[in-house]
Amino acid sequence: MIIISMLVITMTAAAQKVDFMCNVHTVNKQEGQWRKLWRLDDPDGGYVIIRKAKHPNEHVGILGILLYKDSFTGDFWAYELQCPVCKDRGVQSEIRMRTNIVCECRTCKSEWQNIHMGSACRTNQNGGYYLKVYNAESDDGELVRVTNWF
Numbered sequence: 001m002i003i004i005s006m007l008v009i010t011m012t013a014a015a016q017k018v019d020f021m022c023n024v025h026t027v028n029k030q031e032g033q034w035r036k037l038w039r040l041d042d043p044d045g046g047y048v049i050i051r052k053a054k055h056p057n058e059h060v061g062i063l064g065i066l067l068y069k070d071s072f073t074g075d076f077w078a079y080e081l082q083c084p085v086c087k088d089r090g091v092q093s094e095i096r097m098r099t100n101i102v103c104e105c106r107t108c109k110s111e112w113q114n115i116h117m118g119s120a121c122r123t124n125q126n127g128g129y130y131l132k133v134y135n136a137e138s139d140d141g142e143l144v145r146v147t148n149w150f
C-alpha cells in the first residue's frame, strides 16, 4: 500500500513537471502540423500544439502545451493545453487557437483573448478561469525551452 501511494505521488509529480525543448523551424512538422500560416517560425507569429499523446514519456504538462510566438516582440508564450474550466469539471478538453490571438475550448465555449501578450484570464462567460501559463524561453529565437519553474 505504501509502495502504491509512493508510485502515485511520483507519477503525479512527473506529470506536473514541464520541461520541453524544441526548434521553431522544425517543431510544427515534427508535431504533424503542416499548415502554411501561423507556424512557430512564421514572421507574422504563430503557434504549435505539443500533445502529451505524442510525447507520453516527456514532461509536456497535462494534455500538452500550446506554444505561441508573438511577431512584434518575439516573445514566446506557453500554455497548458487542458482547458481549466473543463479540468474543474473532470473533463479532458484541449484549448485551440480560433484566430491568431484568440483561443477557445470547443467543449465549454470558453474564450481567452490576447494570447500574444501572455494574458490568460477568460474573456467571455463570467471571466475567471486562468489558463495555466508555463515559462517559455529562448536565447537565440530558434531553440525554445518550456518549463514550469521560474
Ligand SMILES: [Zn+2]
Residues within 6 Å of the ligand: 083, 084, 085, 086, 087, 093, 105, 106, 107, 108, 109, 110
Ligand atoms: Zn473547456
